[in-house]
Amino acid sequence: MRWVILAIAAVAATAHADVPKIDYSSFELPNGMQVFVIEDHKAPMVYEVMWVRVGSKDEVANRTGFAHLFEHLMFKGSAHIVDGQMDKLLESAGGWSNAFTSTDQTVYQNVAGSNFLEQVLWGEADRLAGLTDTLDQKKLDNQRDVVLNERRQSYENQPYGMASLYLDTALWPHNHGYHWSTIGYPADIHAAALSDVKAFFAKYYVPNNIAMVIAGDVKPDDVKRLVTKYFAWIPRQPTPARPLYAVPPPQDKQITIDTTDDVQVPRVYIAFRGPAAFSADEAPLDMAAAILGDGKSSRLYKRLVYDEKIAQAVSAADDTRELGGEFRIVVTAKPGSDPKRLCREINEEVAKLAASPPDAAEVERAVNSHESQFLGGLEQVLARAIQLANYAVLAHDADFFGKDLARYRAVTPHDVTSVAAKYLKPSARVVLTIKPGKKPTEEPK
């Protein structure tokens, strides 16, 4: 009876929606700054995204964490704006500001009532042109303390919080920009000096290293006029000469790390280097992650949590970046479960997927679930603006929305198995086990 109902539903409904079109316009200032405009008048708000092509991979020796520390300093006033003034203006305009830093980019966001468009652009231009004019040691020291508190809150004082640092250092060789984490080492954060800030600003915070998106209740003509007024005069600078990294040689032997944390049960991480963002292998490997460990319909959930009851939680994710990705499976043990058994069974499931193609229905579920999340991710104007910048910079194609959906719809069971076999090899594994015990006192390097 169950199957009859499902069969009827399958005929009555096709999960694929039409591909929504994201309308935008774009122009480039003579100084090389790329600008995109998304017009959406649903709410009287404006969203400004400034995507700067610099991240933690561009940091130099003994200055890990610097790109992120620098991000914090961008909110401490500039040539004509005193510390705290811009935040007050934005909040009075019904908005807020924030930013995030990753291995490859630093992305600033300003939000305000749409009638404050000019004010937003004025503030952004003043810090892009004159951030370091008013920057002093006191501001640097303050944000250094804030960042160290962020590190405590998000890593050191989180259960299993240092795991990503262990994995980054193991997966990428010492001479690669992904070897250290974006948050950086405390000693390096302490060492950052005002001269470092000025040099970093002069090199990377230049118009020809920036993609900007203005979205929301705006008219493209107004945006063009005002962006030109506030940004076009800022001089183009030499293309930043950033550290370049060769593709690291393939890992030829499993790396095993055993450590402890102040936790109740063991947790196992199995990680591999994966493909770069927007490369051909990304979509099928994303689907491999979903089939293995995303949600209750996944293989690892069924085996380890549902059937055998030896795990409390499972997850799998394919995190892709500019120069390569990290594929990561995380399994939290039930009290008393042997982490070695968890590792063995995870490895068996990975091997199975690498050896024989999944059912078509399994791939269909993964693709439909992805599509629904993708569409949901376009609801917010700000999220759409960030996605557009991501496409423009990393996919080199701002028109990628429809193509992005299409590449997932095209994934076949054979594609999934073929990328699983290519990337998820036993010799390419990093196996990290965190067992109950003391908090580690040394940083993974």
Add this chain to the structure above:
Amino acid sequence: MRAALLTLLVASAASAAPYETSGIADWTAIPKPTVEHPFKPPVAHRTRLPNGMSVLVVESHKLPIVSMALVAPGAGTAYDPKDKPGVAAFTADMLDEGAGGLSAIQIAQEEDRLGAAISLGAGVDAARVSVSTLTATIDPTIDLLAKILAKPAFDPSDFDRVAGDRATALELRRDRPREVASIMLAATLFGIDTPYGHPGAGLRASFKSIALPDLQAFYAARWNPATMTLVVAGDVDTAKVLAKLGAALGTWKAPGAKVVRVAAAPLKVDRRLQLVDRPNAPQSDVRIGLVGLDRKDRRYYAFEVMANALGGGFTSRLNQRLREQLGITYGIGASMDWRAQPGPFSISTAIVAAETAHGISEALKIVDDLAATDVPAAELDKAKQNLIRALPAQFETNAGTAASFAELALHGLPDDWYAHYADQIRRVAAADVRAVAKSAIPSGRLVIAVVGDMGKVRGELDKLGLGEPVMHDLYGVPVP
């Protein structure tokens, strides 16, 4: 004077950028806003299914997706049996662990196939269900939802499996100091065996006493379609989706449902420190709070403006002082948990261990200032604008729209409540803010809960003059 200072500064600082070539004569002149475009919150179409379930529909056709939010008043954790905390949350958790002839795994597979996500959980006053799906699969998604809501299996083997997962989650609670700090605060304010005072997921000591019949009885008595509200928001045709909901859910009845009121009265507590010793913690998780107002209190708007100025945004007094001036935290905020009866108001932060007591005394001073002096006009305006203009973001997604209307229904507020929100906030005067700070958050009633390394923080905490502290174990339960 500030302008003169600025001019000097600009003239003397060697700018990296040639501002003189910008064509803008005065960079210190802040560009004026243009005319404000008004925002109108969406309007919901309201109706009722034959079984009494209220349904609201808000059409929005931007993307081919739909969200739904359902509230089940009386099925929240405040309605847990007194000796069995955790029953409400466990019950909500069980509904999609096998229903209408489908196993838990089959339900999850069907959701993925439809591009749907259905999640269930127990809030304090109500249980909540949220659904997101594609327009193309709205009908089979509603069929699946109906099975989960009206035909849960409550199979003994599923019960054993989920009970195992939930018991483990309770054991792992001690690894999450933030959660422990919040649990300790609520337990101190209300009493750990009361509707608002116990943790929703339950307690380790009593969890094993929960049996399958407890969940079945709770479901039969509390999951009552006649008192529920379901909000549908997104790319739907109102008439069609109502017809489908009527067919799938309109005949569902709960003959065993009972109406029960709970009393969530606050305890009389003084301002004592509530502590958990967590050796080697580099930061202290801090909660400072008291029993505040209920959702229908007339001081709601004044309170929201006050809480915004105190700890609502980045420029709030607490965040400016503790983060931007002192650099002792990554962030600090203050908010009221608005409930049917007065719920907890709390200031939340994590402070670097060595500065814990310093941070707490600064926070208390800031609270006192709000009751002592009127907020300046610019700060008042900032707080009000920040609240008023945050409204569009609340309705930006289908899920946000659905949840906003569902929350109104839960508290018996009118569907057009948001249409009057901006006017009500605009009416709040500085004197109202000061008055509500004085009457609703007197600092002498604030309870302070800290999870941290007592070896590092205790000495300074004792100097705050808050009396002999009450010690709790690593799970936030008082040590006898």
